[in-house]
Amino acid sequence: MTNLLNNKKPKSNILNTFAIATFSLHLLVLFLFILQGLNIRQLSLRKPPSFVQMIDGKTPTATDDLARDPEAIRQFISKTMTSMFNWSGTLPVNNVEAAVKPQPDPGITLRTSQGGNQKVTTSSWVASFAISEDFRKGFLSAIAQMTPAEVFSNNPTQAMSAELIIKRIYPPEQIEPGKWRVGMVADLIQKKRADDRRTITPFNKDLLVRAVDYYPHPLPEISTDIQKAIYSNRAQKLEIYEIRTLCLIDNYSNLSNDKSNPCGNIRTSDSFLR
Structure with a gap:
């Protein structure tokens, strides 16, 4: 009996050791x-790295969150303002099929500051997402008041189009970290399609631009063309947060920084679109 008990003890010790080890x-x-879960959470909360937007195909390099390449800022202004004020009467072209057979632009209906409903072109509405949210609504309302109803007309004798011809965009002037002031000299040309009659309006503006964060669309494979266009505007990590009247006096660098009267003694309209 003693021998049997002695033979069972090693078996019990092995099971205990195995249980403890497991x-x-x-x-x-x-x-x-x-x-691992904590590491993944930290990565999900971390802001994506910022890169200087380089031109001419150069490789981007990591930089400060508020740094932007001056030429990239000028290109951002040019692309945004051109898209905003090019009113062709057709939807934006996103593929070859749309270019061959352009579709009429039904426009986007907005409620203006005067209480009525007016339309802006689809390209203006998409481009407006490059503008800060607090400024965007009032800006679109002013654009709607500027946009002739004939832009959306299917009647060739009444239809109109418009194009913004940019003559010059001044080098960005940094006013504080992550914020720049950019002058633009341009003409807004409205044209009657029937007789090619044109109306040319000077459109000289002082644009205030700032660096912003960007978060890509979570489901790009099922995004519509308009959604992709909107996110492409935000992908440049810049936004326009104010537009003022630009006065062509002497030198751009000598212009007054006074918001209330940027042209010194020259009288200007209160509207940022006049």
């Missing part, structure tokens, strides 16, 4: 899972 291994795996 439990310890489970604890270790649980700890690793928790550690």
Whole structure:
């Protein structure tokens, strides 16, 4: 009997050791899972790295969150303002099929500051997402008041189009970290399609631009063309947060910084679109 008891003890010790080792291994795996989860959470909360927008095909390099390449800022202004004020009467072209057979632009209906409903072109509405949210609504309302109803007309004798011809965009002037002031000299040309009669309006503006964060669309594969266009505007990590009248006096660098009267003694309209 004594021999039988002695033979069973080693078996019991092996089972205990195996149970303790297994439990310890489970604890270790649980700890690793928790550690990995914390690392993933930190990565999800971290802002994406910013890059200087380079031109001429150069490789972008990591930089400060508020730094932007001056030429990239000028290109952003040119693209945004051109898209905003080019009213062709057709929807924006996103593929070859749309270019061959352009579709009429039904426009986007907005409620203006005067209480009525007016339309802006689809391209203006899409481009407006490059403008800060607090400024965008009032800006679109003013654009709607400027946009002739004939832009959306299907009657060739009444239809109109408009094009913004940019003559010059001044080098960005940094006013504080992550903010720039950019002057633009341009003409807004409205044309009657029937007789090619044109109306040319000077459109000289002082634009205030700032650096912003960008978060890509979570489901790009199912995005519509308009959604992709909107996110492409935000992908440049810039936005326009104010537009003033630009006065062509002497030198751009000598212009007054006074918001209320940027042209010194020259009288200007209160509207940022006049």
